Each structure stands twice: as C-alpha cells, then as structure tokens.
Amino acid sequence: MLFNSTCEAYDNPVSFFYNKTGKPISPNWRPHDFIVVGLGLPICVFIILANMLVIVAIIINRQFHFPIYYLLGNMAAADLFAGISYLYLVFHTGPWTIGLTIKEWFIRGALINMSLTASVVNLLAVAVERHQTIFTMQLHSTMTRRRVVMLIVTIWLVAVVMGLVPTMGWNCVCDLSTCCMVAPLYSRSFLVSWAILNLMAFFIMVAVYTHIFIYVRRRSRVMSPHTDQPSNNQTVISLMKTMSMILGAFVICWTPGLVILLLDGLSCSECQVLKYEKYCLVLAECNSLVNPIIYSFRDEDMRTTYKRILCFPWRRMRQHEGPSGIRFEPVKTGAPSEKNSNNSTSLEPSSPQSLLSL
Known part of the structure; x- marks a missing residue:
C-alpha cells in the first residue's frame, strides 16, 4: 500500500x-487560476443540482420505475459524484496544490477516476440492457429490481x-523515472x-449501438x-436516438482527455x-452538465x-394564500386531459411515450 x-x-x-x-506549479495566483476557479465553481454547483433533480424525478414518478430508468438514475448519480469530485478539485488546484499532502493528492485523483469509471461501466450496462430488450422484442427489460440493485452495486x-x-x-x-507530466504522481x-x-x-x-x-x-x-402500430417502431428509434446522444456526448467530452493521458503515458515529448x-x-x-439537458x-x-x-x-405557498393569482397544476394521477395525455404518472409497458427519454 502507498500509505505504508x-x-x-x-x-x-x-x-x-x-x-x-x-x-509548472506556482505559489502565486495567476490569471488562468482565477478563471478555472471562477468558472469551475458555478458549473460544479449546477451539475450537482441538475443531477439531483434527475434522481428525484426518477424516484417520485412511478412512470420511471423500470430497469432502464434505474440505470439512467445511476448515471445521474455518477454525474452528481463527478460534480462533487470537480468541486473538490476546484478547491485543491492552482496554488492550493502546493499545500496538498501526497495522500490528499491521490484522493483528488481517485475521485475523478471513480466518477469516470462509474459512468463508463454504467453506460456499458445500459448498452447491454438495451441490446437484450430490443433483440427480444420488448420495450422494457424483465430484469428484477434485486438484479438491478446488484448491478448498480457492482458498478x-x-x-x-x-x-x-x-x-x-x-x-x-x-520510481521517479516512470512519472508522467499531466498527473505527476501517476505511473505512465x-x-x-x-x-x-x-x-x-x-x-x-x-459497436453495440x-x-x-x-x-x-x-x-x-x-x-x-x-x-397496425407503426408508432412502436418510432418509439424504439426515438429511444435509441436518445441513448446515442448520451453516449455520443460522453465520447466527445472524454475522448480528448483520454488521448492526452495516453500520449503522456507514451512519453510523447512533442x-x-x-x-x-x-x-x-x-x-x-x-x-456531467449535458446529460440532464438531454433528458x-x-x-x-x-x-x-x-x-x-x-x-x-x-x-404550497398558493394554498396558504387562497385561490387568487396564478395556480400551478400538479401532474394528475387520474385520467389525463388531452393536452397531457402522455404525462400520466402510471405506465403501461406497451406505452410508446414511456420510452422517449431512454
């Protein structure tokens, strides 16, 4: 163990x-250090709040109580964890880095590694789940909640x-000869x-998608x-487009960073x-900011x-103030109106609209 x-x-x-x-590392604050902290802090706060909103939405809406939504909720949890990791990084970067102990530096790196790994493995699980359900001609997986929980724990x-x-x-x-530049305490x-x-x-x-x-x-x-139900085919296509957007955003956002790490690990001096x-x-x-927007x-x-x-x-405030003023209508659990017919909180497994967010 390192700590021993x-x-x-x-x-x-x-x-x-x-x-x-x-x-380069400096004890003095430079312009780009102020930019990193100034932009990073509000972005991290927004990431945390937005993904908390996704998780709460999946919990309170019975329409989302299916394996694929649980995995999407876990994806939001990974993004939430990433926001916390970035927030920790923001307060331990720039001149603050000099004051870190080796243990604290490794904690900072471990948080980022965990958030990325959780997102990657979760996306793999979603890909396998979608492959299984689509090829067995089902709209939802038959996976039990117990298996979903075990899968999330494994992730x-x-x-x-x-x-x-x-x-x-x-x-x-x-072994200082194996140190890299981007993460100076990591081995190449x-x-x-x-x-x-x-x-x-x-x-x-x-390849799977x-x-x-x-x-x-x-x-x-x-x-x-x-x-007689062509809408089901369109539902499946819409479902796959949404998941492809999530995967595409993940690949676009993370591939440049992974390539940089790979080049650094290969000692590319040029x-x-x-x-x-x-x-x-x-x-x-x-x-981590894009996924809630896609949902x-x-x-x-x-x-x-x-x-x-x-x-x-x-x-709640309007209830105390009386019926006057603007009143926000809650989502009804009974028979929906024509305008909100697709927003019912109950879900039939064969309902096409229930899968548009996948």
Whole structure:
C-alpha cells in the first residue's frame, strides 16, 4: 500500500514531483487560476443540482420505475459524484496544490477516476440492457429490481477499485523515472492502461449501438407494412436516438482527455500535453452538465416531472394564500386531459411515450 511506503521520495512534498516532471506549479495566483476557479465553481454547483433533480424525478414518478430508468438514475448519480469530485478539485488546484499532502493528492485523483469509471461501466450496462430488450422484442427489460440493485452495486464497486488502484501501489512515488507530466504522481504505465481500457469501452458501446440501430431499422422496414402500430417502431428509434446522444456526448467530452493521458503515458515529448490538459478537463466536466439537458430535451414526461418538483414550494405557498393569482397544476394521477395525455404518472409497458427519454 502507498500509505505504508517507506521509500525516500514519499517524504517529499507534492511540488517535488511537479518540478521533477516539468509541470509548472506556482505559489502565486495567476490569471488562468482565477478563471478555472471562477468558472469551475458555478458549473460544479449546477451539475450537482441538475443531477439531483434527475434522481428525484426518477424516484417520485412511478412512470420511471423500470430497469432502464434505474440505470439512467445511476448515471445521474455518477454525474452528481463527478460534480462533487470537480468541486473538490476546484478547491485543491492552482496554488492550493502546493499545500496538498501526497495522500490528499491521490484522493483528488481517485475521485475523478471513480466518477469516470462509474459512468463508463454504467453506460456499458445500459448498452447491454438495451441490446437484450430490443433483440427480444420488448420495450422494457424483465430484469428484477434485486438484479438491478446488484448491478448498480457492482458498478460502484468496480469504480471504487479502479479509483484506488494508484493509491494501492500503481504509481511512481518510489520510481521517479516512470512519472508522467499531466498527473505527476501517476505511473505512465497506469495512464496507458487506464486510457486504453476506457477507449476500448467506448468502441464496444459504439459497436453495440450501431448493431442495435441496424437491427431496428431493418425490422422497421419489414414490419411497417404489416403492423397496425407503426408508432412502436418510432418509439424504439426515438429511444435509441436518445441513448446515442448520451453516449455520443460522453465520447466527445472524454475522448480528448483520454488521448492526452495516453500520449503522456507514451512519453510523447512533442505532443504538448500540458498545453491542452486544462481544456480537456473542462470539456470532460461539461459532460456531467449535458446529460440532464438531454433528458429534458428528449422526454416530455421528464420535463413535466421537473416542473412538478420545482413548482412544489410555490404551490404550497398558493394554498396558504387562497385561490387568487396564478395556480400551478400538479401532474394528475387520474385520467389525463388531452393536452397531457402522455404525462400520466402510471405506465403501461406497451406505452410508446414511456420510452422517449431512454
């Protein structure tokens, strides 16, 4: 274990490793440090609040009580955790980095690693779940809640293990010749392995969704002339488009950062990885901000649930003030009106509108 290490380098401050690898670090605040903290703080707060809203929406709306929504809720939990991780990073970056102990530095890195791993493994689980349900001609998975809970627990166990791997010894604290520049206490071999594993996961997910898309499109052409419910085919296609948007946003936001880590791990001296690492980190942070927007854009039921949550305090106030003024209508659990016929809080498994947010 790292924390029981007795090698000489372990007694050095964090700045020693930064100077050793050539990554600039200053005790004084520079303009870009103020920019990172000034922009990072409100973004992190928004990420936390937005993903909390997604989780609450899935919990309170019975229409979302299906395996795929539980996995999407877990995805929001991973984004929420990422927001907390970035918030911790914001308050431990720039000149604050010099004051960190080696343990605190590894905690900072472990939080980011865990959030990424949780998101990747969760997306893999969603891809497998969608592949199984689509190819068995089902709108929802038959997976029991117990299995979903076990799957979610497994996702977070894998994330914790992967986040703690550098802390458990795969680092360069006792072998300074293997230190990288982007993360000066990480071993280059760890960065290469971690980046390759995540990039491979991306390719696997893209391949799975491509296979599903081809199958759905082909089956839609065959079944459309012979079915009385063409809307179901459109529902499945809409479902896949939404999941592809989530996957696409994840790949776009994280691939540049993983490529930077891979190049740094391969000791590419001409790649100027330090020049681009900050931009890649900001882009990766934006991914946790994009997913709640995608859920809102693609799903009317999710938007309605958001309004129900956000307007709840105002409805309580109006109840005390009397019937005068503006009154916010809650989502009804009975027979919906024509305008809100697709926003009922009860869900029939065969309802096409129930899957638009997947």
